[in-house]
Amino acid sequence: MADVMEFNFKQELLVSLRPMRAFAISLCGKADQADDLVQETLIKAWTNQHSFQPGTNLRAWLFTILRNEFYTYLRKRRREVEDADGVIAGNVAVLPEQDGHMNLQDMNTALAQLPPNQREALLLVSASDMSYEEAAQVCGVAVGTIKSRVNRARARLAEVLGIADSSDLGPTSETRAVLGPAA
Amino acid sequence: MPPAGKSNRDIVAGAIARKLKTHYDDISKQDLPDHLTRLLEQLDELTPVSPPQRTKS
Numbered sequence: 001m002a003d004v005m006e007f008n009f010k011q012e013l014l015v016s017l018r019p020m021r022a023f024a025i026s027l028c029g030k031a032d033q034a035d036d037l038v039q040e041t042l043i044k045a046w047t048n049q050h051s052f053q054p055g056t057n058l059r060a061w062l063f064t065i066l067r068n069e070f071y072t073y074l075r076k077r078r079r080e081v082e083d084a085d086g087v088i089a090g091n092v093a094v095l096p097e098q099d100g101h102m103n104l105q106d107m108n109t110a111l112a113q114l115p116p117n118q119r120e121a122l123l124l125v126s127a128s129d130m131s132y133e134e135a136a137q138v139c140g141v142a143v144g145t146i147k148s149r150v151n152r153a154r155a156r157l158a159e160v161l162g163i164a165d166s167s168d169l170g171p172t173s174e175t176r177a178v179l180g181p182a183a
Numbered sequence: 184m185p186p187a188g189k190s191n192r193d194i195v196a197g198a199i200a201r202k203l204k205t206h207y208d209d210i211s212k213q214d215l216p217d218h219l220t221r222l223l224e225q226l227d228e229l230t231p232v233s234p235p236q237r238t239k240s
Contacts, residue, residue, distance in 0.1 A: 022207040046226050107206040127203035158195050
């Protein structure tokens with residue numbers, strides 16, 4: 001029984017690896033730092049698997065470890081100033097759209113305009129498809145706090161990306177697929 | 184003019200979600216770094232930490 005459980009936990013870690021890496025890279029903006037965070041998360045998750053209750057939300061448990069590692073990394077670096085109100089990040093940059101598709105580093109640069117707590121909330125809800133309740137659990141805050149952070153992050157990111165209203169959205173990927181390069 | 188039934192805020196939220204998911208997809212297409220794949224292979228060598236034992240006082 002222990003062998004079966006160990007195998008399943010490892011399989012779940014494998015399945016979660018790419019989503020964790022996507023979250024980590026988007027959170028800290030640099031692949032090498034993100035990979036270190038993911039590595040630490042995997043080690044901590046594996047060595048502390050007894051503290052995970054099977055049947056509960058493994059993804060939220062893993063993402064909680066990962067974001068805690070991120071904040072530990074920030075505190076150690078002591079370079080990034082806590083900017084809860086987004087005052088310092090107020091120097092927004094509108095990034096040029098290239099055929100409606102941003103490259104990976106452009107999006108990381110845009111996300112870096114957000115304070116960390118807004119960035120993580122937006123990533124968890126809008127990119128990782130977590131519910132507000134799950135995201136609140138990961139971040140250790142109330143649901144209302146997550147909703148507020150997500151709304152502020154969306155508004156800030158829309159400003160950075162130059163999305164003022166629906167006329168600025170450009171073609172979706174589905175539209176481009178139908179219309180071809182001309183879209 | 185936003186489509187009927189959707190506020191401009193909803194449309195912008197949807198657009199941002201699509202861009203973020205495209206961003207995630209681009210990251211997911213990357214090869215995993217060697218040290219992460221090696222770690223996954225070597226997880227079995229890491230001994231899970233035993234839960235703390237409660238002792239009767």
